[in-house]
Amino acid sequence: MLTKVLIIEDDTVLRNSIAQTLELEDLDPIPTNGFTQARRSIRSNFRGVILSDIRMPDHDGFDVLRFAQTKDPDLPVILLTGHSDVPTAKRALKEGAYDYLEKPCPPDTMLETLHRALSHRALILENREVRDELEQISMDQTVGTLSERLETHERRIIESALYEADGKVAQAAEALGIPRNTLYDRMGKLQIIAKAFRKSSM
Amino acid sequence: MLTKVLIIEDDTVLRNSIAQTLELEDLDPIPTNGFTQARRSIRSNFRGVILSDIRMPDHDGFDVLRFAQTKDPDLPVILLTGHSDVPTAKRALKEGAYDYLEKPCPPDTMLETLHRALSHRALILENREVRDELEQISMDQTVGTLSERLETHERRIIESALYEADGKVAQAAEALGIPRNTLYDRMGKLQIIAKAFRKSSM
DNA sequence: CGCGTTTGCCCGAATTTTCGGACAAAAAAT
DNA sequence: ATTTTTTGTCCGAAAATTCGGGCAAACGCG
Numbered sequence: 001m002l003t004k005v006l007i008i009e010d011d012t013v014l015r016n017s018i019a020q021t022l023e024l025e026d027l028d029p030i031p032t033n034g035f036t037q038a039r040r041s042i043r044s045n046f047r048g049v050i051l052s053d054i055r056m057p058d059h060d061g062f063d064v065l066r067f068a069q070t071k072d073p074d075l076p077v078i079l080l081t082g083h084s085d086v087p088t089a090k091r092a093l094k095e096g097a098y099d100y101l102e103k104p105c106p107p108d109t110m111l112e113t114l115h116r117a118l119s120h121r122a123l124i125l126e127n128r129e130v131r132d133e134l135e136q137i138s139m140d141q142t143v144g145t146l147s148e149r150l151e152t153h154e155r156r157i158i159e160s161a162l163y164e165a166d167g168k169v170a171q172a173a174e175a176l177g178i179p180r181n182t183l184y185d186r187m188g189k190l191q192i193i194a195k196a197f198r199k200s201s202m
Numbered sequence: 203m204l205t206k207v208l209i210i211e212d213d214t215v216l217r218n219s220i221a222q223t224l225e226l227e228d229l230d231p232i233p234t235n236g237f238t239q240a241r242r243s244i245r246s247n248f249r250g251v252i253l254s255d256i257r258m259p260d261h262d263g264f265d266v267l268r269f270a271q272t273k274d275p276d277l278p279v280i281l282l283t284g285h286s287d288v289p290t291a292k293r294a295l296k297e298g299a300y301d302y303l304e305k306p307c308p309p310d311t312m313l314e315t316l317h318r319a320l321s322h323r324a325l326i327l328e329n330r331e332v333r334d335e336l337e338q339i340s341m342d343q344t345v346g347t348l349s350e351r352l353e354t355h356e357r358r359i360i361e362s363a364l365y366e367a368d369g370k371v372a373q374a375a376e377a378l379g380i381p382r383n384t385l386y387d388r389m390g391k392l393q394i395i396a397k398a399f400r401k402s403s404m
Numbered sequence: 405c406g407c408g409t410t411t412g413c414c415c416g417a418a419t420t421t422t423c424g425g426a427c428a429a430a431a432a433a434t
Numbered sequence: 435a436t437t438t439t440t441t442g443t444c445c446g447a448a449a450a451t452t453c454g455g456g457c458a459a460a461c462g463c464g
Contacts, residue, residue, distance in 0.1 A: 123325040130332045145379025153355045177347025
């Protein structure tokens with residue numbers, strides 16, 4: 001489960017109060033006093049969400065939102081807003097903010113919203129990981145000649161069998177349904193060394 | 203984008219009002235008057251979310267929540283609650299409800315919450331699809347003998363090349379970096395017929 | 405209707421792969 | 435310390451694969 005919450009809030013008292021609330025819930029607050037300080041933490045694949053005040057002296061919440069979107073369009077940004085700024089916050093939602101919280105807001109409400117955002121973020125990151133993995137696999141299915149592709153696949157199979165067999169060639173050969181000698185032949189051609197797959201040597 | 207919203211609300215006026223609000227936002231409401239009527243729509247991989255009143259004469263929102271979780275633990279359930287029932291709703295969150303809305307609630311707020319829930323649901327379903335695909339692929343990497351596995355992989359490669367080449371063997375052979383005759387040899391062994399990959403024949 | 409291109413298939417030789425047998429060295433068990 | 439098992443390598447023959455050449459039939463096009 002993700003836990004990071006990048007807090008952007010210029011009011012020191014409120015900022016620390018929020019941070020403390022989050023810590024009590026086993027979350028991992030990263031308190032910053034403004035855009036400049038927060039900027040370096042905002043990056044693609046950030047393992048958490050952003051909780052930012054909407055009205056700040058230097059840069060406002062929209063700046064944070066826009067910057068976050070350039071770094072990662074699926075990074076949830078929750079805006080903290082005074083009652084009078086609610087229409088502004090609703091506008092921010094249309095521009096891609098994840099949610100907003102009206103100040104002052106009860107800790108419960110804030111935590112509920114943060115948990116939703118964090119679990120949303122977790123899903124996004126999970127999705128990216130799985131998709132990357134899928135792309136990796138399909139990659140070497142579209143490059144090189146037939147024999148090259150088959151060779152990399154054969155290498156994968158043999159290496160995985162060797163890994164399962166703790167580097168024991170005879171055992172791996174049996175699992176693959178081929179004589180031991182044949183596996184040695186193939187390993188020679190593919191330059192696979194059995195020793196590299198001994199779990200003990202790790 | 204997902205659009206279905208299964209509405210469970212015994213008050214006919216409110217139910218229709220909600221449904222109308224959703225339709226104006228291009229959502230796809232499924233209005234029902236209670237658990238019994240809604241029950242058949244609640245199933246695994248439901249392409250939408252549930253919006254249920256928490257206090258109803260027959261079964262209450264908790265019944266809906268629990269039933270939904272047996273069908274699909276990641277199916278977002280949003281509970282509609284009167285002001286006095288907010289503590290109950292918060293308890294429901296701990297039991298896995300996605301969010302709650304306090305009646306009466308402005309259409310904007312409801313739509314914001316629904317959009318969050320729907321996008322959350324979309325991510326979950328996307329995730330499942332990709333994971334299924336990944337599992338499919340890794341399946342035939344762990345069964346059968348080495349030659350069997352290589353054969354299925356070779357079949358995949360050749361078939362995909364033939365598909366790309368519109369069933370033209372010579373063209374596919376060139377793409378695979380092997381002489382045309384060799385590809386015929388392999389196709390014979392794997393019992394692949396080129397004609398089956400002609401886009402024109404579809 | 406010709407005419408050039410492409411397909412699908414067969415042949416045969418060169419090359420590669422498979423696989424059993426054998427054996428010394430290393431590792432494990434007794 | 436000795437026996438047993440396992441590893442890694444080499445050999446050689448049988449089997450399979452590769453691939454160029456050739457050829458009849460089908461297809462596509464002007």
